Amino acid sequence: MSALLKCNNVSLGYEGDVIAKNLNFTVSSGDYLCIVGENGSGKSTLIKALLGLKPPVSGNIELCGGMGKNEIGYLPQQTMVQRDFPASVREIVLSGCMNRCGLRPFYSKEEKKLAHDMMRRLEIEPLTKRCYRELSGGQQQRVLLARALCAARKMILLDEPVTGLDPKATNEMYELIDSLNKKDSITVIMVSHDMNAAVRYASHILHIGGKQLFFGTKEDYMNSKIGQAFLSVMGGEDDE
């Protein structure tokens, strides 16, 4: 198990306001890390920092083990800009392969096949030619996940992947992410409110709230004081 991503003394914040400090953790190949914490504890900011979208206030984040930025997939929280964009499902999924192209201007046959396979896997094949903005929330989420899968060769980062999904779709989403991790051995980093899912699927837990409250394996977390306390508060209820 080689380390893929290291956080050394990372502090996060907005314009001088530090919202989470002293984050130290390592993600190894094959891990399934769940980042938990209360609203506003900096979970999404941490994801953005890990992706290099937002520089940390201090400390550094390094990609190691020969992993490049272009081997990471990302499922963002949905933004309003994308919702009225004129694009077909195929075009969007295919754009996930962009980071394999380098300077090559067009997609290769293998990349088109990969995009097609991902659409089949997520059961959105019938929607291929449909317009993204006409799809339901769950379908849109699947499209974005398919795109993320095209981009993810070693690691995938998911920011609240089940927001807005019904219970059935939520379960399917979790199963899918789990099979990605177990079968395709893709390293998963996920932000979630859903503690039940976190302790069910994850191998590691990172709990943040102003600072790093816990980092370790799921088993240790469940035995720790903070873990038990948080589980009893958050565990019973659903995300909504």
Next chain:
Amino acid sequence: MSEMFSTLGRYFEMPTVRYALIVGLLIALCSSLLGVTLVMKRFSFIGDGLSHVAFGAMAVATITGVTNNMLIIMPVTVCSAVLLLRTGSNTKIKGDAAIAMISVGALALGYMLMNIASQSGSGRTSGNVTADVCSTLFGSTAILTLSIADVWICVGMSVIVIAVFLIFYNKIFAVTFDESFAKATGIRSDLYNLLIAVVIAMIIVIAMNFVGSLLISALIIFPALSAMRVFKSFRSVIICSVIISLLCAFFGIIISILAGTPVGSTIVSADIIVFFIFCLTSFILRRGK
């Protein structure tokens, strides 16, 4: 009817009319390519700001009397594009204010310079400031003043714009649809944003002589907005907006020759009519479902 065609036939025998048509269609083609990107990335205001900057640069070029206006206008506009993008990406309000500042400032300075120049009689001003300003803002009333050199410059620039667009088509899509995803997965989106801004600047400069700096934004945005009403994939929207733009330019030029109306505003009027037709079509299509 036949009289109209014979008049047209006579006009097309003149090389200047053919030049005008070639230049007009090329401009229409280039300007429609990036329309969707401009609209979806909320870059429309940058396009508008840049056209004012181009006006200012044009005024400077007129005064200094450089043989080719492009030598001054192109670099100034491209630099401003880069500058506007830089400030725009930091914070939203600051970016908006910066654009307003730069564009209105360029407009005011440009107008002032043109007045001063005509009073002192320097440069290549015609002595009639109102006419000069009017033609830079709304395009020349007579499009038949293009020289063969103008045509070649336009052809060269268009080839560059079209080539860049085709080569970077997929990247432009990725960066337009979801910039943070692109950036997160290792695509140099800053670089492509810059490329988009530079290409927009080039399009504005090419189109300025023809439709005037105030009307360029319309040429870029209307075809895209119309196409987005009806079509559903990025590619079909772009193809449709190119076709709309070419048709509007073609008929706009013909009508302006026959009726003696200013070219720029005639083309834009055609674009507006098409926009309403597409709105209606999408309304009917939706009702039909």
